[in-house]
Amino acid sequence: MKQMKQxxxxxxxxxxxxxxxxxxxxxxxxxxxxxxxxxxxxxAANLELVLNPVKQEEHDxxxxxxAIIEPEGCTACGICDAVCRFDAVHPPREPFxxxxxxxxxxxxxxxxxxxxxxxxxxxxxEQHAGRWFRSDTRFGPLFHAHLxxxxxxxxxxxxxxxxxxxxxxxxxxxxxLLVDGPPGIGCPVISASAGADLALLVVEPTxxxxxxxxxxxxxxxxxxxxxxxxxNKADLNPTRADEIAAFCVEREIEVVGRIxxxxxxxxxxxxxxxxxxxxxxxxxxxxxxxxxxxxxxxNLR
Amino acid sequence: MIxxxxxxxxxxxxxxxxxxxxLxxxxxxxxxxPLFLDCDVEEPNAALFLxxxxxxxxxxxxxxxxxxxxxxxxxxRCAEVCQYHAIAVVGKKVLVFPxxxxxxxxxxxxxxxxxxxxxxxVMGTIERGWAGPVEFAQxxxxxxxxMAVPIIKQLKQWTIPSATxxxxxxxxxxxxxxxPVVETMRGADFVLLVTEPTPFGLxxxxxxxxxxxxxxxxxxxxxxxxDGVGDQGVExxxxxxxxxxxxxxxxxxxxxxxxxxxxPLVKAQPAYRQKFRAxxxxxxxxxxxxxx
Numbered sequence: 131m132k133q134m135k136q137x138x139x140x141x142x143x144x145x146x147x148x149x150x151x152x153x154x155x156x157x158x159x160x161x162x163x164x165x166x167x168x169x170x171x172x173x174a175a176n177l178e179l180v181l182n183p184v185k186q187e188e189h190d191x192x193x194x195x196x197a198i199i200e201p202e203g204c205t206a207c208g209i210c211d212a213v214c215r216f217d218a219v220h221p222p223r224e225p226f227x228x229x230x231x232x233x234x235x236x237x238x239x240x241x242x243x244x245x246x247x248x249x250x251x252x253x254x255x256e257q258h259a260g261r262w263f264r265s266d267t268r269f270g271p272l273f274h275a276h277l278x279x280x281x282x283x284x285x286x287x288x289x290x291x292x293x294x295x296x297x298x299x300x301x302x303x304x305x306x307l308l309v310d311g312p313p314g315i316g317c318p319v320i321s322a323s324a325g326a327d328l329a330l331l332v333v334e335p336t337x338x339x340x341x342x343x344x345x346x347x348x349x350x351x352x353x354x355x356x357x358x359x360x361x362n363k364a365d366l367n368p369t370r371a372d373e374i375a376a377f378c379v380e381r382e383i384e385v386v387g388r389i390x391x392x393x394x395x396x397x398x399x400x401x402x403x404x405x406x407x408x409x410x411x412x413x414x415x416x417x418x419x420x421x422x423x424x425x426x427x428x429n430l431r
Numbered sequence: 432m433i434x435x436x437x438x439x440x441x442x443x444x445x446x447x448x449x450x451x452x453x454l455x456x457x458x459x460x461x462x463x464x465p466l467f468l469d470c471d472v473e474e475p476n477a478a479l480f481l482x483x484x485x486x487x488x489x490x491x492x493x494x495x496x497x498x499x500x501x502x503x504x505x506x507x508r509c510a511e512v513c514q515y516h517a518i519a520v521v522g523k524k525v526l527v528f529p530x531x532x533x534x535x536x537x538x539x540x541x542x543x544x545x546x547x548x549x550x551x552x553v554m555g556t557i558e559r560g561w562a563g564p565v566e567f568a569q570x571x572x573x574x575x576x577x578m579a580v581p582i583i584k585q586l587k588q589w590t591i592p593s594a595t596x597x598x599x600x601x602x603x604x605x606x607x608x609x610x611p612v613v614e615t616m617r618g619a620d621f622v623l624l625v626t627e628p629t630p631f632g633l634x635x636x637x638x639x640x641x642x643x644x645x646x647x648x649x650x651x652x653x654x655x656x657x658d659g660v661g662d663q664g665v666e667x668x669x670x671x672x673x674x675x676x677x678x679x680x681x682x683x684x685x686x687x688x689x690x691x692x693x694x695p696l697v698k699a700q701p702a703y704r705q706k707f708r709a710x711x712x713x714x715x716x717x718x719x720x721x722x723x
Binding site: 171179214238312314316319336352 | 535631634645647
């Protein structure tokens with residue numbers, strides 16, 4: 131690989147093994163060339179649990195704004211409540227309250243109330259919505275983040291984490307930016323896939339897995355990102371695995387490896403190790419992951 | 432009684448628990464049949480297990496501005512008040528970016544000449560019907576759309592009656608802890624958290640407890656799925672936090688295989704019918720206990 135490539139690991143359905151596979155790929159890839167890692171699941175970031183990162187930098191993430199009503203000056207006219215389409219403004223709960231109040235979790239920061247308040251006692255305040263980190267791991271630098279509970283703007287934080295990872299990769303002439311994606315097909319997934327050279331879709335052989343593969347594949351196609359599929363826990367239901375493989379042939383998507391089900395994967399996770407680096411894991415799972423990495427690498431070229 | 436089934440981490444068994452709880456309660460003729468909502472609008476899967484007959488569906492989305500060029504003076508006030516940069520005035524042209532719009536209506540309210548009206552920008556579909564005695568509803572977000580919350584909100588408004596009384600209403604949440612999950616939990620009487628006893632499961636369980644119990648101040652309880660795999664972390668955490676463990680589903684290849692074929696647990700192993708009813712009774716006791 132001459133230029134730096136960006137690989138994103140996605141799944142649609144959650145819990146199919148994105149992080150397990152990302153950690154294994156990080157271990158295998160870093161033995162061949164320098165890489166940078168980014169955890170784009172900022173709601174529930176798990177890559178750090180298997181990479182034992184040592185934090186080097188920590189930054190605040192300022193998310194969207196929320197409206198705040200100054201109780202002094204509020205005449206309880208109720209216009210703010212009337213214009214809010216997010217049910218975020220609540221009337222005073224008498225007898226103890228006399229001013230309207232904004233529920234910060236429901237507020238989307240649109241400022242409609244701010245502009246309509248005749249007393250001008252509403253202000254908009256930026257929210258401290260999360261934190262992001264640059265850490266060192268034995269496989270390379272990791273950029274990760276934590277979005278505070280219930281916050282919006284996860285897409286914005288994903289973009290920030292990835293940008294930082296990308297800059298570091300360019301600066302250090304790393305060959306690969308490996309991104310662990312979030313589940314679903316919505317805003318954080320769109321942000322995680324933006325600019326990717328290749329998406330690796332991790333699917334499990336279940337009715338849900340098959341259904342969700344179609345939707346995540348439609349999403350990567352919609353945004354023009356080429357995709358590969360790997361079937362995790364493939365032997366749990368070989369018929370469904372074959373169905374997925376047939377579906378991929380029809381859609382001209384390459385299936386790069388079938389990873390067997392084995393509790394050694396969980397054992398490695400409990401030990402905080404990528405399964406490929408876990409001493410007791412030699413066997414079919416590791417062999418499948420090594421094969422997977424070779425095929426992914428060939429597709430990145 | 433509104434119960435939201437959530438998890439933080441994906442793939443821990445939210446849909447399994449939600450679907451089987453609904454099916455177990457449906458078989459109990461003493462109470463009204465449950466209402467089931469699949470709120471994972473990015474990847475809705477419950478229909479694969481419940482096989483509902485859809486009777487009604489409608490397109491949903493949000494209202495986006497439409498500018499009447501005869502009334503517009505290109506003053507730029509709409510762009511100035513829009514917090515999302517979803518509307519821009521360039522010379523004698525007003526550009527609207529539907530993917531950035533949150534449908535707040537502030538541009539309409541602030542337009543001095545009344546040139547803005549609003550039209551529906553379709554983001555997905557909501558559907559309702561019946562899966563035998565279970566009333567079923569789901570939302571599906573269109574591929575390429577970013578925002579799930581408006582779809583979840585409208586699905587809830589469309590289907591959940593203002594007073595549910597004793598009727599069980601079960602909401603299957605999306606994974607994660609961000610805004611779509613908050614929207615699914617809002618208004619619930621109880622949040623049932625499905626986790627697996629692994630470091631990933633525990634890490635994400637903690638975050639979900641922060642949302643449900645600490646931010647939204649809702650009572651919570653835990654179901655441990657794939658019990659027997661992993662470590663003791665989840666048990667220790669629940670004991671330390673005083674969070675009740677209401678049910679355990681063992682790690683069992685037969686359960687995983689039935690799931691992979693779309694066969695609900697209560698059909699594959701009928702003994703679970705009683706277990707899920709017992710789970711519901713425990714939730715009822717938790718909610719009643721909390722009110723006193």
